[in-house]
Amino acid sequence: MSSSMVTSGPERVLPAADQPSRPSLPLLVRVELRKSWDTRAGSWLLLVIGLATLAVVLVQMLVVRDVVHTTGDHLATSQLPTAVLLPVVGILLVTSEWSQRTAMATFSLVPQRSRVLVAKVLAAAVLAVVGFAVSLLVSVLATALTPVLTDRESAWTLGTDVLLQSLLVQVLYVLVGVALGLLLLSSPLAIVLNFVLPTVFGIVTGLVSALSWVQEWLDLSTTTAPMFTGDLTGGGWTRLGVSLLLWLVAPMVLGWVRVLRTEIS
Numbered sequence: 105m106s107s108s109m110v111t112s113g114p115e116r117v118l119p120a121a122d123q124p125s126r127p128s129l130p131l132l133v134r135v136e137l138r139k140s141w142d143t144r145a146g147s148w149l150l151l152v153i154g155l156a157t158l159a160v161v162l163v164q165m166l167v168v169r170d171v172v173h174t175t176g177d178h179l180a181t182s183q184l185p186t187a188v189l190l191p192v193v194g195i196l197l198v199t200s201e202w203s204q205r206t207a208m209a210t211f212s213l214v215p216q217r218s219r220v221l222v223a224k225v226l227a228a229a230v231l232a233v234v235g236f237a238v239s240l241l242v243s244v245l246a247t248a249l250t251p252v253l254t255d256r257e258s259a260w261t262l263g264t265d266v267l268l269q270s271l272l273v274q275v276l277y278v279l280v281g282v283a284l285g286l287l288l289l290s291s292p293l294a295i296v297l298n299f300v301l302p303t304v305f306g307i308v309t310g311l312v313s314a315l316s317w318v319q320e321w322l323d324l325s326t327t328t329a330p331m332f333t334g335d336l337t338g339g340g341w342t343r344l345g346v347s348l349l350l351w352l353v354a355p356m357v358l359g360w361v362r363v364l365r366t367e368i369s
Contacts, residue, residue: 191281266334286359
């Protein structure tokens with residue numbers, strides 16, 4: 105039989121069981137978590153956060169001797185480096201896709217961009233919880249070691265409100281970093297504005313007496329300050345919600361839409 109008379113058969117279709125399945129959300133979250141420490145910048149930043157958390161508690165324990173510090177006091181102090189630096193990790197979770205030019209590969213493997221963004225948000229929340237756990241561990245150790253390393257007694261006082269509100273404020277700060285990263289898609293710009301914008305906003309509203317109400321309702325550092333000691337009650341939750349609309353919800357929504365619509369080359 106001549107080759108011209110040979111016809112090809114119908115194209116073989118893979119059964120549904122043999123077709124590649126899309127990555128699960130837990131897998132995507134694990135991938136995003138690995139990205140947070142897989143780079144030199146990420147690993148060093150996480151190390152600095154841990155060392156800074158330990159350092160500030162040691163200073164409080166060894167230097168400030170005129171009061172008896174409770175576990176809650178140590179927890180409030182240990183969270184300061186986390187609140188300042190961990191949002192940068194949230195920023196890098198998003199912006200590193202563009203700075204390292206891996207966005208094309210990421211969204212080619214997972215074309216549904218919203219699934220990747222959800223994984224990044226969840227990974228950031230996990231990092232915030234881990235950061236809080238480290239702060240809590242350091243606080244417990246400081247309370248236990250105070251009588252050993254100093255001549256003062258320690259107090260094992262830690263209320264449920266302090267525990268829950270401290271955890272929540274850490275998650276919120278990291279998510280604000282994620283939102284800013286989504287909005288700007290630039291690591292240097294997002295990191296600089298993460299520090300500069302709240303500072304300038306607080307200075308301006310603090311200096312102008314007519315804007316004092318703006319500071320009470322829209323300055324995130326003001327509305328979240330009581331949460332570090334578990335003292336946010338009543339109208340404070342309303343003011344927190346309003347400030348989060350400005351610093352978290354609005355940039356998150358705008359940034360989300362921007363990532364979905366951005367052409368990647």
